[in-house]
Amino acid sequence: MAGxxxxxxxxxxxxxxxxxxxLSMMMSIIHxxxxxxxxxGTFLLVWWLVAAAAGPEYFxxxxxxxxxxxxxxxxxxxxxxxxxxxxxxxRHFIWDTGRGFELETVEWMSKAAPVASVxxxxxxxxxxxxxx
Amino acid sequence: MSMQxxxxxxxxxxxxxxxxxxxxxxxxxxxxNLVLVVFFIFLIISLVGKGHGEVSATLGNxxxxxxxxxxxxxxxxxxxxxMQVIVEDYVQAEGWKIAILLANKFFCAAMAIAAIFAIxxxxxxx
Numbered sequence: 001m002a003g004x005x006x007x008x009x010x011x012x013x014x015x016x017x018x019x020x021x022x023l024s025m026m027m028s029i030i031h032x033x034x035x036x037x038x039x040x041g042t043f044l045l046v047w048w049l050v051a052a053a054a055g056p057e058y059f060x061x062x063x064x065x066x067x068x069x070x071x072x073x074x075x076x077x078x079x080x081x082x083x084x085x086x087x088x089x090x091r092h093f094i095w096d097t098g099r100g101f102e103l104e105t106v107e108w109m110s111k112a113a114p115v116a117s118v119x120x121x122x123x124x125x126x127x128x129x130x131x132x
Numbered sequence: 133m134s135m136q137x138x139x140x141x142x143x144x145x146x147x148x149x150x151x152x153x154x155x156x157x158x159x160x161x162x163x164x165n166l167v168l169v170v171f172f173i174f175l176i177i178s179l180v181g182k183g184h185g186e187v188s189a190t191l192g193n194x195x196x197x198x199x200x201x202x203x204x205x206x207x208x209x210x211x212x213x214x215m216q217v218i219v220e221d222y223v224q225a226e227g228w229k230i231a232i233l234l235a236n237k238f239f240c241a242a243m244a245i246a247a248i249f250a251i252x253x254x255x256x257x258x
Contacts, residue, residue: 032218035211035214035215035218036214036215036218038211039211039214039215042207042208042211042243043243045247046204046243046246046247046250049191049200049246049247049250049251049254050246050247050249050250052184052187052188052191052250052254053188053249053250053251053253053254055184056183056184056185059184059187059188060183060184063184082169082173086165086166086169089162089165089166090166092162093159093162093163096159124173124177127177128176128177128180129180131177131178131180132180132181
């Protein structure tokens with residue numbers, strides 16, 4: 001396929017640039033972007049687990065990093081990416097059953113998803129600060 | 133005209149060499165993630181601000197450890213499948229594609245093994 005040769009210069013089908021940006025399209029892109037972010041974010045969870053197993057000293061070091069203002073910004077973003085990807089996933093499950101393909105429904109879900117993810121993220125952090 | 137029966141055609145899976153397993157496993161792990169991540173969020177909320185003693189005791193609790201093991205397996209599997217699709221979509225050079233697909237598998241395996249080791253270590257004691 002790819003490599004060198006005439007097959008490399010095959011014409012490509014029109015891609016993103018020829019389409020007018022739409023909300024449902026942006027949500028699809030964000031679903032993929034949050035998925036990719038969570039992929040690397042998994043390292044933060046694994047590092048934290050390994051730190052807990054390594055002992056108090058190393059755990060305090062990692063905990064200190066996560067608790068710093070910079071760490072909290074990263075973890076806030078992680079929380080949002082996780083919740084947004086989760087809500088996007090639920091949307092996909094609804095579509096997998098063959099439901100929710102009407103334009104109004106797609107538009108409604110596309111608008112509700114970011115609102116719900118931001119609201120849930122803020123709620124999780126408020127609860128975490130209260131019970132701390 | 134083909135002499136193959138329809139069933140045999142399906143079993144042969146054609147030139148793609150695979151069927152819907154990838155798509156289906158993405159859904160299976162996705163459903164598992166949905167449940168396990170909700171548990172995980174509550175777990176993290178309960179552990180915010182706690183020191184090493186309390187965190188390691190909670191993570192070492194058998195029920196928590198089992199749920200965390202399930203979470204790690206489901207999440208690393210799900211992210212491996214997801215990243216594979218992203219790479220297959222955007223990386224066109226065949227050599228790079230194979231190299232990055234391999235790196236994807238190794239990264240996900242490393243994450244899973246390290247996390248499982250840590251959880252078992254906290255459960256059974258060092």
